[in-house]
Amino acid sequence: IHVVILAGGRGRRFWPKSRSTLPKQLLCLDKGSSSLQNLFSVIKTEIPKKRIWVVGSSAYKEPLRKQLPTLPKSNLLIEPLAKNTAAAIGLAAFRIRRTDSEAVMVVLSSDHLIGKRKAFFSNLKAACEVAKQRKKLLTIGIHPDRPAEEFGYLKLNRSSKLKVGSSCVYKVEKFIEKPNLKKAKAYLKSKNYLWNAGMFVWEIEVVLTAMKKHLPKLYSGLGKIDKTFRTSRYNKCLLSEYRKFQNIPIDYGLMEKVGNIYAVESKFSWQELGSWGNLACNLTKQNKLISGLHQGLDTESCLILAEDKHLIATLGVRDLIIVQTKDATLICHKNQAAKLKKLTKKLEKNRQLRKYL
Numbered sequence: 001i002h003v004v005i006l007a008g009g010r011g012r013r014f015w016p017k018s019r020s021t022l023p024k025q026l027l028c029l030d031k032g033s034s035s036l037q038n039l040f041s042v043i044k045t046e047i048p049k050k051r052i053w054v055v056g057s058s059a060y061k062e063p064l065r066k067q068l069p070t071l072p073k074s075n076l077l078i079e080p081l082a083k084n085t086a087a088a089i090g091l092a093a094f095r096i097r098r099t100d101s102e103a104v105m106v107v108l109s110s111d112h113l114i115g116k117r118k119a120f121f122s123n124l125k126a127a128c129e130v131a132k133q134r135k136k137l138l139t140i141g142i143h144p145d146r147p148a149e150e151f152g153y154l155k156l157n158r159s160s161k162l163k164v165g166s167s168c169v170y171k172v173e174k175f176i177e178k179p180n181l182k183k184a185k186a187y188l189k190s191k192n193y194l195w196n197a198g199m200f201v202w203e204i205e206v207v208l209t210a211m212k213k214h215l216p217k218l219y220s221g222l223g224k225i226d227k228t229f230r231t232s233r234y235n236k237c238l239l240s241e242y243r244k245f246q247n248i249p250i251d252y253g254l255m256e257k258v259g260n261i262y263a264v265e266s267k268f269s270w271q272e273l274g275s276w277g278n279l280a281c282n283l284t285k286q287n288k289l290i291s292g293l294h295q296g297l298d299t300e301s302c303l304i305l306a307e308d309k310h311l312i313a314t315l316g317v318r319d320l321i322i323v324q325t326k327d328a329t330l331i332c333h334k335n336q337a338a339k340l341k342k343l344t345k346k347l348e349k350n351r352q353l354r355k356y357l
Contacts, residue, residue: 001128002103003043004092007036007056007064007110008082012344012357013275013337016328017305020357024273025056025110026063029290029305035273036110037067043108044070046121051103053077053096054110055088080238083245085198086253090211090218094226097204104128105207107200107250115269126167127201127264134262137210137255138201139172141194141263142270146281147184150338151272152177152196152251154263162262172261175251194263196251197270207254214257218245276321276330277337279303292324303334328356 007025014024025036033041036054043052049070055077056064064076077091089107096103106124114120127138141154153176160171175196179187187193212219221241228237246253255261272278280288280303287299292306300318310324321337323330332340347353 001047001106001124002051002053002096002100003047003106003108004053004055004089004096005036005039005043005108005110006085006088007054007060008079008088009057010082013277013340015340015344016323016325016330016356020059022063023057023060026060026067029273029279034067035113036064039108039110039112039114040068040071042114042117042120045117050075051100053092055079055092057082079242080235081242081245082247083242084247085250086211086215086218086248087222087242087245089200089207089250090215090222091225093204093208093211094222095229097208098226098229101204103204104131105200105202105204107198109198109272111273112197112199113271113273115271116267119266120268122165123167123264123266123268124201126164126169129164130162130169130262130264131201131203131206135203135206136260136262137207137258138169138262138264139196139255140199140201140266142197142266144184144188144193144195147181147188148195148281149178149181149184150275150277153179153187154194154196156192156194156263156265158192167267168265169262170265172263175256175261194265197272198251200250200255201264210254210258215246215248215253218253221245275337275340276303276323276332277334277340280321280334280337283334301334 010023017027018024026034028034050072053075058078058080061078077095123140127140131138154172155174156170157173162169221244225238225241228234283301285300287302290305293311294304296314298316299314302320304312304322306312306324307326312322319334321332321334347357
């Protein structure tokens with residue numbers, strides 16, 4: 001088993017803490033560790049470090065090395081341009097094949113928070129077993145605990161149940177894009193739907209064969225890059241081919257086209273630390289202070305983060321996200337946090353304000 005952690009992207013959904021020089025996967029929001037470091041620490045308890053791979057951007061090469069000093073240098077794969085998950089996964093697949101042509105590849109995202117580790121690895125091993133025996137592409141689906149509009153969903157064929165150890169595996173009937181609130185509530189009630197968390201499992205040769213069929217230009221370009229590995233032409237070829245790649249996620253580019261996909265029903269706890277909204281979604285009447293100083297009166301369900309020694313005082317408010325940094329402050333209703341990307345795009349278009357990104 002080889003585990004690939006995707007650690008690309010700028011992560012503007014954590015603005016103003018995440019910036020162009022400090023993406024979300026490197027932010028230390030809680031307990032002094034980043035989400036990338038937390039996930040790496042979970043994986044290395046069961047998977048040797050030589051079989052853990054991290055894919056990241058050239059802009060963050062040194063910070064990634066600094067945060068993961070025990071990761072073998074050759075296992076940090078650097079992309080010259082951000083081209084979404086299909087390219088990142090393909091790059092990792094070609095590289096892993098060079099070291100282990102019979103590998104089973106597990107793909108995770110750096111902003112995943114995993115709980116109940118024993119159950120997680122049990123589900124993971126079940127997925128790997130099905131991937132090897134049936135030569136299929138698999139995903140691990142998460143039980144919804146709320147009607148989330150920010151996640152895609154998997155519709156399961158419950159009549160296709162496979163029992164692998166203590167894990168249940170089903171055929172995926174349909175991939176569903178991010179729904180509106182009404183549909184999300186119906187999916188939660190139905191019990192036939194899981195969140196598509198972007199966790200994938202497959203044999204190297206199976207996924208590369210699927211890429212060759214459904215993403216032929218990407219496959220061809222990755223093949224050219226692979227042929228120059230360990231030569232002086234590698235970096236030039238890498239950049240040249242990446243410029244040609246389509247910006248497409250693996251879900252749309254591959255998983256939805258292949259058909260006959262299987263999903264393992266998760267038994268572990270999971271949270272995507274991808275946005276302030278996700279951090280705030282489970283707040284009850286109590287407030288959550290991540291850092292800084294806070295004094296509130298008649299204040300409920302607020303997520304508050306401030307620079308050290310900066311006091312945030314609140315009066316008569318609820319359901320707010322308040323994030324203070326040395327040069328920018330965000331005040332946002334937690335139900336509107338999904339629109340933060342739109343706000344940062346407005347900042348980017350403003351010559352005076354883009355320096356705050």
